[in-house]
Amino acid sequence: MIVALAGGVGAAKFLRGLVEVMPPEDLTIISNTGDDIEMFGLHISPDIDIVAYTLSGLVDEERGWGIRGDTFDSLDMIRRYDEPVWFNLGDRDLATHILRTRQLRAGLSLTEITAAQCAALGIASHILPMCDQPVPSMIRTPAGYFHFQEYLVQRGGREDVLEVVYQDIAHASPAQGVLDALSEAEAILFCPSNPIISVGTILAVPGIRDAIRSSAAPVVAISPIIQGATLKGPADLMLQGLGFEVSAYGVAQYYGDLLSGYLLDTLDADLGPRVEALGLRVEVTNSIMKTLDDKVALARAALNLARTCS
Secondary structure (H helix, E strand, O other): OEEEEEOOHHHHHHHHHHHHHOOHHHEEEEEOOOOOEEEOOEEEOHHHHHHHHHHOOOEOOOOOOOEOOOOOHHHHHHHHOOOOOOOOOOHHHHHHHHHHHHHHHOOOOHHHHHHHHHHHOOOOOEEEEOEOOOOOEEEEEOOEEEEHHHHHHHOOOOOOOOEEEEOOHHHOOEOOOHHHHHHHOOEEEEOOOOHHHHHHHHHHOOOHHHHHHHOOOOEEEEOOEEOOEEOOOOHHHHHHHOOOOOOHHHHHHHHHHHOOEEEEEHHHHHHHHHHHOOOOEEEEEOOOOOOHHHHHHHHHHHHHHHHHHO
16 A cells, blocks of 8 residues: 655645556545635635545646636625635535535544545545644744635735644544554655645644654655745745755755655756755656656656665
8 A cells, every 4th residue: 555645736646647557546645634724614625625636537637726617606606795705616616515514514524524525536545634623724924823725825825934833733633544554554655745734734643753754664755846946835935934945955854754765856856965865765857747647757756766765
């Protein structure tokens, strides 16, 4: 079994390639839920949904999020009532959130709900939330504290990051199946997601970091930072704000002794010796995923590197 720690869009692209080079049913995805937020009375799980929509073939690849061909009539009507609309939710997408919210109120766990979602969408892989408890990620900027979605979507994700707070994380526990998956894994992959607000949030759940450290499986990461910049999202501002070098090396340094292998983009090949000095086995490959072939090649490279680290 392969276990992947996943955030949103970058992870979804990588995972799309991964299921092409291995049996999808042998893949367990541990999803960040620190991005979860309530909008219009509905529980939204953005990272779970982008991965589920991608693996089921529903994703709108042109936008990079949501469901292909979706409409936004519901949001247009909400605007007519003079309600703030800053988070785009398509009409078909809303169905997912309506059902999730109803099931949560009926007493089901997010883990149970996500398993049913995967079954309904025909996804053979296993998507597990990192935990079932609400643990919103909060970003402190010079203007104050904001939920990550407010910081990124509503405010544009351009403000300096002074602190990242995983709210209530100390009271959370790994969702059912998470620790078992990590202990049984043949390889653990850190997707090319924001290391602080996606993968880092998963690692902050009590018990998960220790489970990875004690696992016999090789741990391989792919950086979302290429040539000192992020392809998408505010990972660069977060690394800088927390005192890390804004580079693929800085990401490797952030993950520390959890890693055994690291994939560098060809544009960052010169960072290889510095990363190797951290005690990691390094491979250089293209990590910019524009096509399905790119995604497949990156996934294959990650698995190959994991095998050499075994």
